[in-house]
Amino acid sequence: MTSPIEDVAASQAHADEQAEETRKPTRFAGLQRWWNGLARPQQWLVLGLVAVLLYALPLLNPPLLTTPGYDFPIVLCDMARFALVALGLNVVVGQAGLLDLGYIGFFAVGSYVAALWTSTDSTMVKIPYLATLPLAMIVTGFVGVVLGLPTLRLRGDYLAIVTLGFGEIIRLLATIIPALKGNTGFQNIGSPPGAWNGKPVFTITNGTPWFWLFLTVIIVVTLLLGNLERSRVGRAWIAIREDEDAAEVMGVPTFKFKLWAFTIGAAIGGLSGALFAGQIGFVNNQKFDVATSMLFIAAVVMGGAGNKFGAMIGGAIVAYLPYRFGFIADKKYLIFGVVLVMLMIFRPQGLFGARNHLLAYGRSIKRQAARLRRDARGDAALKEGA
Amino acid sequence: MASHDNDIPGDEAPEQHERTYSTGHLSLDKSGEDASGTPADGIPTDSPEAPPDLDSEAAQIVHQDRDIAVAVGDNLVEIRDLTVQFGGLTALDAVTFDIRRGEILGLIGPNGAGKTTCFNAMTGVYKPTSGTVTLEGKPLRGMKKHAITRAGFARTFQNIRLFGEMTALENVVVGLDARHQTSVLGALVRSPRHIREEKTSIEHGMALLEFVGIADKAGELARNLPYGYQRRLEIARALATEPKLLCLDEPAAGFNPAEKEELMALIRTIRDDGYTVLLIEHDMKLVMGVCDRIVVLEFGKKIADDVPKAIRENPAVIAAYLGVEEEDADGAA
């Protein structure tokens, strides 16, 4: 029952709200201010401390976080896996604004690459497990390009359904291609080398070394993605997300960068799939369904559009909650459905909506801009005094 | 090179800064400065809102430095028989005109005349049904939008289309990126070229913001900027792509008279700095005051193409805007 006038009033009110939000202190504002106030070396120090803490988590097994009934390091591995997936999907959905509902497909391809080249059940030549990680990224990246070339020219609405279809196709191919062994799957997937006291370090029962491997990969990927963010690539992605047509008129080759986003996202998905295959030691066609794609989307959306730390936290939470609170485990899809609906209505920008910083040397302008503001205020005072 | 109050290491002096300043403007019917040094457009040059002196650092960096194959005064862009049809509707009908290097050309006409359609057809947003657009003699037919921008057309939008979630400076740097050559891999590993281009981006971006007068809000989100700032940010972003032709689509919409004066001064400074400007506007005072020549469209057709004085007295133009006089029942006109 709204007229255009009411509509306009509503969108103006919404814009005012948004402007208000950026001004009034949020619950993280104190944290943000403190963080932005630190000098670069200090920021690195804090991040280093956080990293050390994370590495220590499986050994500490803190009582507040621990998961009764489930092996804590294995839970941490699941959280890390979701965090890495969310990191990759964030590039596609959060930064470039491409709604990819079939991300599980890339994950699956990565898992099968690891399985095919290291499992004793497979007929392909065996290569060391760690070599399958870059191989998975290359293969999935290639699949991403092949899928992206025809579909990224489509309008956004079509893209969502086509990617959904792709996820389904991969799952079905896993079932019907005989070489992929459908339900039987592949066992004895390889693992990184290394022995301690005569026993191999990386087994499927001991989650801690796998968690450390995941964490290292996450840190490297985060650093690299941060480089991309603060470059013309990251700026192009956000410009495409905000207003694709205006971006193209401003000289951004939108198709090329959309394809890169898609490919990079795919490669990260494949990487996490390969790590998952190694950690769990077994791959079959039962693990790659549409519902999991939706969980991935929920993780990214919860974290906030484009914010990689938010996405990782979202992923970790999505993986963690069903373990910690056993009673929700069987209802987990229901709960995440409700969470998604609530978020989209009340806070579509996500829980941790922090702004991307897109300039590599952006901090330097703060001084310049402050100087200009002071000058402008000085001039105004002069004019008043005169 | 003048010292800069930012973090760029002093030993790096990319060639782009070694510019000699040259006046490229045509000698046209413009009023000059009066004795006290105040330009005839009325803004004292020491006001913070005035566009910067053409000798200032900001203007030096912004100065048009690209090699343009055409001499000042010759045709930079030629539009020939440009036609755009949507289904049964002819929005643009065999429009033909030239844009000369160094001039400010106005494109006016009543609402619906096809002015923005012309812009869109030139910048590749619409595919023309027929006709050609040539830049420095080379046709732009069939090129993708971003290629046309890189070839030398830049534009602002009638409805502001900034990237809301980016700051003002980031918006401008997106325009600068059109000229950058860092590859994705280079950005991934922070190649020397990437580092160099990022550093000069900050400098150039701030210079552009200073040039249009909004540098004090460089770090604010574009969607939070005041309206006047947003309009000027669009101009800065367009300038960042180093265009040969700058197309402004109703840049003064929503401005009060004082702001329009400032805008006129800014447009003149932009031209004096070496750019060619194509301007769509509804405000006659602004158009007459700033344009060297004017093209008038009505119902998709060109009805006049002349200097402002002649346009003002052209009966066809008057009829298009005001209608033809009708006789009342009692014979009074």
Place this chain on the structure above:
Amino acid sequence: MSTFLQVIVNGLGQGAVFALLALGFVIIYKATETINFAHGSLVLIGGYVAFAVKPHLGWLVAALVGVLVAAIAGLLIERVLLAHSRNASPDSLAILTIGVDVIILTEVTRRLGTAAAPFLGDPYDNKAMQLLGLTVSRTYVVALVVAAILIGLFFLAFRYTSWGLEMRAQSENREASALMGIRSWRVTASAWAVGGALAGIAVLFLATNDIGGGSGLLSSHTVAFAAFPAAIIGGLTSPGGSVVGGLVVGLANAIAAQYVSLDFANVAVYLVMLVVLLARPAGLFGKVEQLRV
């Protein structure tokens, strides 16, 4: 040859059901520019209520109740959820419908869990009939007839009633039509209701042994997924296209299932969609939009 004809008839019968689904999906998209990922849930809700009511009130009443409930469900989604997220981007709205879909799916699956396979096609399921010398399942024939009638009625309404006019006007230009006195909420709400109703009718044929397979209602959500490629093939903005898309999907499904394998049939549908999109990026009858800047 007669096998081939049989496959064609099967394909068209299934396609008719998919056409109903796709039509509902496209009506919703045209009116609200939202991709309704919860369409499968509308199917499921209508089917569930019909199944629950059937033992008490008989098949016909149950069917009507199911359709009504599905329509109301669509209406509620629009009025309660979408109307309050006016400022969300289209992507956010799509994700919202995903959330709704997950909620309804898990709830209904939980309630149906222990029931013996729930079927809804009592009057025609598993009953064969003779048609032009072929033995076809009655389900396909009834589906085709019902779909043809309903689709015909819809297009008549679309072209000749004021409701249809309002829908067409609003999908072209929301503000202008509001300025012309068209109450936009009525158009969107009725679009969702109609979409829901069509889903509720479709489930009466999906939850059968012939079309849905052995698990009846439980699989109808997954089968309803075919509405998406059907709508894409036809073009998201074209109701006529959605009917064609539905038939194409049904035929592709039937032909692939018969001559390759049952599993491949699902892949075949998506492959057909990709091929169509390569040739016509907006679908067979979709419009390529001109930007206005």
